[in-house]
Amino acid sequence: MAEQSTLLSVKDLEIAFQTPAGPAKAVNKISFDIKQGEIFALVGESGCGKSSAAHTVMRLINSINAPGHRTGGSVCFKDKDLLQLSNDEMCGIRGKEISMIFQNPLDSLNPLYKAGYQVYEAIVLDKTPKIEAWQKVESLFRDVRISDPEQRIYAYPQELSGGMRQRVMIGMMLSRNPQLLIADEPTTALDVTIQAQILDLIKSLRDTMGMAVWVITHDFGIVAEIADRVGVMYAGVLVEEGDVFEIFDHPKHPYTRMLLESLPQGSKNDKRLQTIPGILPNPTIDIRGCRFEERCPFKFDKCEMEVPPMQRMKPGHYVACHLTSDRNGDSAL
Amino acid sequence: MMKILTTFGAACRNRTFLVGFIIMLSVGITAMFASRIAPYTFDEIDVLNALKPPSSQHLLGTDHLGRDSFSRLVYGSQIALQVGFIAVSIQLLIGVSLGLIAGYFGGRIDRVIVFVTDVIWALPPIILAIAICTVLGPSLTNVIIAIAVVSWAQFTRIVRSKTQSLKNMPYVEAARAVGESDFSIMVRYILPNVIPVIIVLATLALPIAIINTTAMGFLGLGAQPPAPDWGVILSESMTYIRRAPWISIFPGLAIIYIVLGFNLLGEGLRDVLDPRLKI
Amino acid sequence: MNDFAGYAARRFVQGIFIVLAVTAILFSIMHMMPGDPIQLIDSTRLDAEAVAKLRHKWGLDKPAVVQYLYWLGNLLRGEMGHSITNGQSVSVLLASRLPFTLQITLLALLLQYLIAVPLGLLAGYYQGSFFDKTVVVITSVLRAIPYFWLGIILIIFFSVYLRLLPVSGYRGWSSLIMPVLTLTLPALADTLRLTRSEVLEVLREKHVITAIAKGLRQKLVVLRHVLRNALVPVTVMFFLSVPWLIGGSVITETIFSWPGMGRLLWKAISAQDFPVVQGIVLIISMLTVVSTTIGDILTGILDPRIRAELGGKKL
Numbered sequence: 001m002a003e004q005s006t007l008l009s010v011k012d013l014e015i016a017f018q019t020p021a022g023p024a025k026a027v028n029k030i031s032f033d034i035k036q037g038e039i040f041a042l043v044g045e046s047g048c049g050k051s052s053a054a055h056t057v058m059r060l061i062n063s064i065n066a067p068g069h070r071t072g073g074s075v076c077f078k079d080k081d082l083l084q085l086s087n088d089e090m091c092g093i094r095g096k097e098i099s100m101i102f103q104n105p106l107d108s109l110n111p112l113y114k115a116g117y118q119v120y121e122a123i124v125l126d127k128t129p130k131i132e133a134w135q136k137v138e139s140l141f142r143d144v145r146i147s148d149p150e151q152r153i154y155a156y157p158q159e160l161s162g163g164m165r166q167r168v169m170i171g172m173m174l175s176r177n178p179q180l181l182i183a184d185e186p187t188t189a190l191d192v193t194i195q196a197q198i199l200d201l202i203k204s205l206r207d208t209m210g211m212a213v214w215v216i217t218h219d220f221g222i223v224a225e226i227a228d229r230v231g232v233m234y235a236g237v238l239v240e241e242g243d244v245f246e247i248f249d250h251p252k253h254p255y256t257r258m259l260l261e262s263l264p265q266g267s268k269n270d271k272r273l274q275t276i277p278g279i280l281p282n283p284t285i286d287i288r289g290c291r292f293e294e295r296c297p298f299k300f301d302k303c304e305m306e307v308p309p310m311q312r313m314k315p316g317h318y319v320a321c322h323l324t325s326d327r328n329g330d331s332a333l
Numbered sequence: 334m335m336k337i338l339t340t341f342g343a344a345c346r347n348r349t350f351l352v353g354f355i356i357m358l359s360v361g362i363t364a365m366f367a368s369r370i371a372p373y374t375f376d377e378i379d380v381l382n383a384l385k386p387p388s389s390q391h392l393l394g395t396d397h398l399g400r401d402s403f404s405r406l407v408y409g410s411q412i413a414l415q416v417g418f419i420a421v422s423i424q425l426l427i428g429v430s431l432g433l434i435a436g437y438f439g440g441r442i443d444r445v446i447v448f449v450t451d452v453i454w455a456l457p458p459i460i461l462a463i464a465i466c467t468v469l470g471p472s473l474t475n476v477i478i479a480i481a482v483v484s485w486a487q488f489t490r491i492v493r494s495k496t497q498s499l500k501n502m503p504y505v506e507a508a509r510a511v512g513e514s515d516f517s518i519m520v521r522y523i524l525p526n527v528i529p530v531i532i533v534l535a536t537l538a539l540p541i542a543i544i545n546t547t548a549m550g551f552l553g554l555g556a557q558p559p560a561p562d563w564g565v566i567l568s569e570s571m572t573y574i575r576r577a578p579w580i581s582i583f584p585g586l587a588i589i590y591i592v593l594g595f596n597l598l599g600e601g602l603r604d605v606l607d608p609r610l611k612i
Numbered sequence: 613m614n615d616f617a618g619y620a621a622r623r624f625v626q627g628i629f630i631v632l633a634v635t636a637i638l639f640s641i642m643h644m645m646p647g648d649p650i651q652l653i654d655s656t657r658l659d660a661e662a663v664a665k666l667r668h669k670w671g672l673d674k675p676a677v678v679q680y681l682y683w684l685g686n687l688l689r690g691e692m693g694h695s696i697t698n699g700q701s702v703s704v705l706l707a708s709r710l711p712f713t714l715q716i717t718l719l720a721l722l723l724q725y726l727i728a729v730p731l732g733l734l735a736g737y738y739q740g741s742f743f744d745k746t747v748v749v750i751t752s753v754l755r756a757i758p759y760f761w762l763g764i765i766l767i768i769f770f771s772v773y774l775r776l777l778p779v780s781g782y783r784g785w786s787s788l789i790m791p792v793l794t795l796t797l798p799a800l801a802d803t804l805r806l807t808r809s810e811v812l813e814v815l816r817e818k819h820v821i822t823a824i825a826k827g828l829r830q831k832l833v834v835l836r837h838v839l840r841n842a843l844v845p846v847t848v849m850f851f852l853s854v855p856w857l858i859g860g861s862v863i864t865e866t867i868f869s870w871p872g873m874g875r876l877l878w879k880a881i882s883a884q885d886f887p888v889v890q891g892i893v894l895i896i897s898m899l900t901v902v903s904t905t906i907g908d909i910l911t912g913i914l915d916p917r918i919r920a921e922l923g924g925k926k927l
Contacts, residue, residue, distance in 0.1 A: 064815050095827025110819040110837055111917050122826040156916040452633045455901045459859030464893050467881050468641050544758050551760045578768045585761030592756035
């Protein structure tokens with residue numbers, strides 16, 4: 001893909017939630033860019049803060065679902081810092097410029113309204129005439145490959161299958177031609193065969209409509225299938241970032257390596273699947289050094305003392321690990 | 334026993350429960366030591382001092398027969414608590430056993446019980462209680478019976494649906510496979526799991542029973558004068574509303590206090606025991 | 613939808629059965645009463661032969677079941693017997709009193725929902741705010757207030773102290789204020805609480821986030837996706853609360869000498885006028901059954917999930 005201009009630039013993003021045990025840092029100074037038209041995947045275990053980051057970019061975390069949360073840093077979308085916009089200005093961004101689909105299509109749609117109406121509701125925000133809007137709903141249903149779109153428009157969400165509902169969500173969220181689609185674990189709740197169809201759909205819609213896609217997932221398999229570039233997150237920090245082929249072929253961070261090793265690789269590999277021992281560190285406790293230190297088989301003294309900085313390995317490949325910086329990238333790994 | 338203590342400890346950290354508990358503790362102490370707390374007896378007539386406003390002699394004034402309002406209220410708490418507990422106990426006995434039977438056995442017996450529950454549900458409780466008391470004649474005992482008869486249906490509904498979901502649990506099926514009798518399965522395996530819900534419901538049923546009892550007393554169908562029933566006091570006070578409004582005000586405050594106490598206690602318990610329960 | 617029409621029909625039939633059961637209960641209660649209607653009328657003036665004749669004429673010598681069917685037949689023709697105290701037809705008596713009861717109960721219901729729903733929505737939306745906390749405390753106290761005491765307090769305040777409103781009876785619109793307030797306030801607390809907790813629950817649902825994410829403004833999200841969903845149980849509660857409200861109206865009418873059915877009931881009880889008691893209890897039960905049936909069917913109309921579930925359900 002040709003070099004394109006930056007669409008979304010996340011800089012030193014910090015998110016903290018109020019918990020009974022004190023403030024917990026879900027995201028700790030992460031920075032990355034998403035370019036126009038690319039598919040960027042953010043990978044990590046559940047609870048590593050990737051979903052919080054996406055919800056924060058959309059400003060969906062509010063005083064109702066997370067009282068007492070704090071954010072820091074900046075999220076620049078086409079020269080506007082989304083974190084500084086007023087609520088009204090943000091309403092103009094959501095759906096129109098950036099939209100988002102969610103993990104569980106089962107409860108992402110309002111059970112009291114017909115599927116078509118919920119898409120229609122988004123389209124008419126752009127002052128589209130009524131009849132034209134309904135025609136657009138139907139053609140969108142066709143675009144997201146829903147069979148019998150004329151009838152499905154009038155179905156209630158609970159009358160549709162999970163995959164169908166996710167298609168409705170995609171149609172709804174692309175109805176106003178946004179430039180960025182955030183897909184938060186878009187296939188986690190779906191059957192494996194449906195997963196592939198949905199990923200395929202997202203990819204082909206990106207090709208026809210040209211929007212950028214930010215996929216959030218815990219599954220490297222999905223990354224391999226869809227992403228152009230990958231960021232790997234661990235416990236609220238970004239540990240490695242790069243081109244998808246580069247990351248798969250030359251992973252540098254021990255965590256990335258272990259994640260890749262824990263991936264089933266089909267029949268050609270008869271090794272047993274690897275697991276990563278240990279659990280994510282407690283987010284309410286401040287950690288002085290590297291956050292992966294506790295679970296890292298290659299740790300040494302420095303890892304406990306200093307936070308490893310993000311360093312460039314190659315053009316477009318960044319790693320935050322003392323192993324690579326100390327031994328000039330030519331590590332024992 | 335340990336479980337009860339730890340639950341109580343958890344409940345005390347809930348502010349709603351704690352306030353309710355303190356209120357109910359004060360009501361309980363008042364009822365228990367009524368004869369020590371009340372400066373007069375509830376039926377000490379002193380016509381010369383009738384309809385006197387609150388003073389140092391009579392803390393809350395006197396009624397039309399010169400009886401001390403404060404003492405009557407204090408003794409009235411005994412009636413309120415007694416009636417509440419007896420009526421709700423009967424409701425529990427009927428409601429829980431029918432609910433267990435309907436939910437556990439299903440089939441025809443379930444349909445019959447559900448229909449009876451629906452019929453009871455269809456009758457406004459206070460109206461049915463009035464009809465029953467009219468037939469049985471006015472007395473406190475009959476009011477207790479009437480209130481119990483009209484309000485057990487809610488227990489049946491909840492216990493039935495809980496039993497239905499519990500009876501297919503693996504441990505219940507295991508017990509059945511080992512040859513436990515139906516009765517023993519219901520009492521030993523299902524009932525314990527329903528108890529938290531029952532406790533919450535019962536706590537919230539108590540204030541309703543008390544309000545209904547005082548309402549019946551107010552209508553002249555419940556306790557009869559000179560009983561210091563709060564409803565009776567209110568009903569008698571109506572005549573002197575212009576000359577001695579204080580007689581009317583305090584019994585109502587007493588009812589609000591006790592009902593508020595039970596409500597807070599029940600809501601607190603619900604938050605601790607079964608937060609998703611909708612009542 | 614066709615399945616649901618079937619459910620609605622079954623639910624309607626069930627309502628009829630419940631009313632029948634209520635009549636049976638009422639008949640047995642009255643049948644078990646010591647003495648029979650003839651003795652109640654005037655037993656001294658009639659000799660044994662005349663009594664026997666009357667018994668035969670009124671069907672009192674027949675078995676209970678036949679008597680019940682006979683009585684039921686009369687009910688269907690709108691014939692509910694005669695008052696023992698003044699010999700008036702019970703149906704005529706009820707027809708003259710019912711409008712007064714409906715007047716205050718319906719007004720109270722309307723007022724209650726007009727106040728409770730917006731306040732409950734605001735309290736739920738701004739959960740934890742000063743406004744919300746105030747609302748929670750006030751409703752806790754309101755819920756604990758017994759109808760009859762509230763009525764007395766209103767009389768003391770508005771009539772005795774301020775001398776603004778007539779104490780009792782029916783003297784035009786000003787007489788409506790206190791009875792309606794008495795019925796409204798305690799029930800209002802329950803409705804407000806329900807609205808608030810439903811709003812809180814819907815706010816936690818994921819589809820609200822979807823509505824925000826697609827670009828709807830806050831006001832639309834709240835009205836179309838939060839309030840609309842929260843209103844399903846609240847609307848149903850509107851119909852299910854009728855029995856409580858009618859129960860409250862008996863006491864309220866008694867306090868304010870309001871010429872409705874409740875006061876008539878109280879008077880009939882004091883006078884041991886059983887035919888009138890029977891008639892009123894029957895009418896009230898029927899009103900209750902009708903409104904709960906409407907409530908049940910309405911849930912299905914308002915919520916497609918319940919509609920689908922009920923359509924497949926046998927009664």
